[in-house]
Amino acid sequence: MGHYAAVWDHKAAIKITKDWNGIDQVLLRNPHGASAKISLHGGQVVSWRNAQGEELLFTSNKATFKHPKSMRGGIQICYPQFGDCGLLDQHGFARNKIWVIDENPPPFNSKESLGKSFVDLLLKPSEEDLKQWPYSFELRLRVSLALDGDLTLISRVRNINGKPFRFLFAYHTYLAVSDISEVRVEGLETLDYLDNLSKRKLLxxxxxxxxxxxEMDRTYLRSPKVVAVLDHERKRTYVIRKEGLPDTVVWNPWEKKSKTMADFGDDEYKSMICVDGAAIERPITLKPGKEWTGKLVLTAGKSSFCFDQLEALNYRAKDSDSYLF
Structure with missing residues (x-):
């Protein structure tokens, strides 16, 4: 099962529980009280709490918690498509499938597990999947919780098919905020974006x-590796670091659209924002036997963050990928 550094009680670091549908969930903890919960339904992170026990991810009070429908909230794995742009389910099928715990994950850089509790999950296509999308693959996901409470997701897609295939990918991340009207997203200034509310017009x-x-639904193209979400009322800043994910999606349904979604409360748009690390504009092409990796690191801290810090983080990220992870 998952692995974790020998820096605290192993038994306290990871625990397997079941949800009300009998599907396994993995609970990760660190010694300071932070936690993360990952469901084998969709490989979805359904909870991320800081050392004070505050929930940092948004989940709708009207979310459907029944397989095969994905739950509205948390962090969803969108693969092999994002949006409703083909014959597959919206955002692909990975978020609707039952994953398994990966007992024999490929080796990772030692820095990616040092001082962290983590679990490795695996998804392979079913016969039904291959009828819809006829490409064999292995999708691995490592979710880890660091001593400082940072949450890291690392996904690996390997082509075990006899021919190349193309796919899109996104970590569809619902962040909890106090009031969307008091939220700022920094790091996307001057970038080109596709306005998904205006037939993907380039602006x-x-x-x-x-x-x-x-309402906002935008795909920012070739975005920086570091983006910040500032919640002024709660005096909290989320820092989002990404690698292998050139785009950033920003989404909030606002009032009118919220009322059309059965699994979303009419006023819940006020307390959430989606900021997704993604690869959408240019599909990833994977040759037989090759592997793609996408990484996301989420940090939540007090709002002492400023634009100059963001510039410095992105400058350092350009010079050293290992700085992010």
């Missing part, structure tokens, strides 16, 4: 930071 971001006063 350029004009603001110093993103603020919210209506």
């Amino acid at each position: 350029t971001e004009q603001g110093d930071a993103l603020t919210f006063e209506s």
Whole structure:
């Protein structure tokens, strides 16, 4: 089962439980009280709490918790497509499938597990999947919780098919915020983006930071490796670091669309924002036997963050990928 560094009681670091549908969930803990819960339904992170026990991910009070439908919230694995752009389920089938714990994961860089509790999950296509999308693959996911409470997701897609295939990928990340009207997203200034509310029209971001006063659904292209979400009312900043994921999706349904979603409360748009590390604009092409890796690191801290810090993080990230992970 998952592995973790010998820096605290092993038995306390990881625990397997079952949800109300009898599906396994993996609970990761660190010695300071932070935790993360990962469901084998979709490989979905359904909870991430800081050392004070505060929930950092949003989950709708109207979410459907029944397989095969994915749960509205947490962090969803979107593969092999994002959006509703083909014959597959919206955002692909990975988030709707039952994953297994990977007993024999491929070797990882030792830094990626040092001082962390973590679990490795695995998804392979079923016969039904191959009828819809006829490509054999292995999708591995490592979710880890660090001593400082940072949450890391590392996904690996390997082509075990006899021919190349193309896919899209995203970590569909629902962050909990106090009031969307008081939230700013920094790090996406001056970037080109596809406005998904206007038939994917290509526009350029004009603001110093993103603020919210209506529905937003944008794909920022070739975005920096570090983006920050500032929640002024809660005095909290989320820092989102990514690798292998050139795009960033920002989504909030606002009032009108919220009322059309059966698994989303009418006013819940006020307390969430999705900021996704993604590979959407240019599909990833994977040759037989080759592997792709995408990484996401989430940090939640007090709002002492500023634009200059973000610039410094991105400057350092350009010079050293290992700095992020």
